[in-house]
Amino acid sequence: MSGNMSGQPTPKTFQLVQSTVINHQRICREHYRLTVSCYNFANARPGQFVQLSPEMNPQTDVGESCQPDSAQSGTDCEASLSTPALPFLPRAFSIGGLRRNGSTCEIDIIYRVVGVATEWMATLRLGQCISLLGPLGQAFPIIQEKPRAFLVGGGVGIPPLLWLAEALTNAGITTTAMIGSTTKELLPLQHEGNPAPYEDAREARLSSTEFARANTPAIISTDDGSFGFKGNVVEAFKSHVSANASESSRAVVYTCGPERMMQGVAVFCAANDFECYVCMERSMACGVGTCQSCVVTVRSEGPGDWRYALCCTEGPIFENSQIIWD
């Protein structure tokens, strides 16, 4: 059933779909990768997100049922035996990867356990059904005219960049990822070996299994130097692009992570003429533009030269120069 006003079919920009957990793994101390499978998920692109909730009731269209009977045992995730408290509102998660096979769609969500919703997610078992609302929001634009891309991600900002790396590489754009966390234990990625700390961030290597799969060399940084470049990811990024003297006019920078980190990247990009896109995070309720929860302050032509944009519909991806940072 689609929304239908005076016979005009409304394009299915997003939907409520039922999905089945087909893989669930702990990646590091606090991060998990959840893979769900669903039918007829609308067209989606990197940067877009889904809303997850234990309470949504999709009453799905034909062909969207999931099969709880196919539940398999032996999940990698450590399900808590006690009943977890359930979140009331849905939570937003970036699409960390998406694969289609006919009308079936597999979606990866990489999350860090920080509160009631993510604690509930950590208890999900293979075969369990969950509802997804999505795809929501705007995607990262892929600029075909620019042959070079840099991804700068921190913590739970890394997942959307994984899928983006794949899309950029497929589009023939040479991509390098700069990924950071406070310490090795909190890197939401698998990595090859345990290299000695890099002297500097000049050389990117196929050091992250996930980014390597997307043919994207990466520079990993940790604040405490327990893995890769010692320092924060913004320093790694600055050091890398300065050392490689890449012409800023030919490259696009995409960043996602803690706001202060993105601001550091954004300020550097503005000063050095890099086109740059940021992925903003806001506390959300509806995810579709009705509740007005999720405002981001952006520049405006109108009176007062600023306005509030909704992160869920106008974002979460914004062009760097639009944002007025706090």
Place this chain on the structure above:
Amino acid sequence: MSDATDSCLPDLRVNLGGLALSNPVITASGTSGYGPEYAPLFDINLLGGFVTKSVTLHERPGNPQPRTCETASGMLNAIGLANVGLERFCVEKIPFLSQLSIPTIVNVAGHEVSDYVKVCERLDEIECIAAVELNVSCPNVSDGLEWGTDAKRLASLVREVRQVVSRCKLIVKLTPNTGDIVELARGAIDGGAEILSLINTLRGMAIHVDSRKPMLANVTGGLSGPAIKPVALCMVHQVYQGCTRHNGIPIIAMGGIRTWRDAIEFHLAGATAVAVGTSLFVDPRSPLALIDGMRAYLKRHGLMSIQDVIGKVQLPEK
């Protein structure tokens, strides 16, 4: 689509103070935007009516973020009446609303009597708008107190608006942040309200324990969702028993409605229509499940019409 044509299906039609609704389920202001937002998920025309976000005379950016936070079985919001303002509403939002086949109700807010009067006067001229609903939970300019917390002041506000609203039905939405909601209901009706809606959000607060700062930038906000349902139900009960049962003014009930059972409770307490707000965020299609569930309930109880439920709570004999 008429229920009456199928003899097996109980009749969900209600007469809401002259507005013919095909079923009693409508949206609550501020939780479903201006209409198109949920269109990809379901056909709004399946609802009994649609209520817009509050419209003010001038566009308002609203409060700084964070504007909302989750609480036990509910949420706090301090949106600050962010809305496009009357002019943009007419130009940008009316075209969609004018295509709806169900009654459209426009919620109106303001800080001065003249704000309400100017907005309502203009809306009354727009054919596709069936009713205006006054949000009187906002502070007025003179003393910062909510319009809707004093029965006399509320009556005088409604009276002024009444002068300019002739074609549209006039709904007054009561605030629960008050001592005696029945007094307020009487005030609104004295002023000329034809329909009452209740309740708006309950004032509340949450604090982040690590930063020790309030969770909302505005410090306090309005609590909504299942957490407030018993309070809302009690207020609908009080207003119905103490006021509207005698004068026939219909009630639109809202406050934590999530399932058909919640809706039936409000009908039993005296509501003619029920509005779904916060639950839309949890499950955007819950209004449709509500309609199905209400129908099944009537069938199970051998009732032909939702009219057989309204106000039919069995109270102990005094």
